[in-house]
Amino acid sequence: EPEVTQTPSHQVTQMGQEVILRCVPISNHLYFYWYRQILGQKVEFLVSFYNNEISEKSEIFDDQFSVERPDGSNFTLKIRSTKLEDSAMYFCASTRQGVGGELFFGEGSRLTVL
């Protein structure tokens, strides 16, 4: 069964460094998302991406964050100048249809900022 894959599964970085989290969505999906979950808390929407551009972003998704679909398969989240409070699990998700579609989540990338 097709699945969303994310790398790395865990990344440890120093405060102020840049990290790139990578995702390979399911191949025939058209809508891509990044979510964040701080341990024990809610799944927070960061950004949605469709047709090679951001369709919606949350107030969390400020200039520190950027997304890219550099080729036909990868979808990346870049976090610049990381802060301690960026420590969280970052989930990538994809869906084939924009409305009513089931979100398929990857297993997540755990980011630890020291």
Place this chain on the structure above:
Amino acid sequence: GQSLEQPSEVTAVEGAIVQINCTYQTSGFYGLSWYQQHDGGAPTFLSYNGLDGLEETGRFSSFLSRSDSYGYLLLQELQMKDSASYFCAVQGGGFKTIFGAGTRLFVKA
């Protein structure tokens, strides 16, 4: 903006039925979804309601009333493996899905 409210915690016994309620406020609304998340895992889709009424999938059912901005997830014949967090989520404009804070379900033997 969007906000969702659901109970933080529910406890039930194996074999019982449990209902998890969700109320929402949103500026744009396409539908209400439910996701399950086990500790350390990713959210997995359970159901979607775009129209009023009940959707049934095996032991799980979900209900939506758009006029009341209310929905619920009904879990029947509870099993120990159902112990997890359950999130309601609203889909609004911009193809985004916003999650509630989650309800932690504890199933006791």
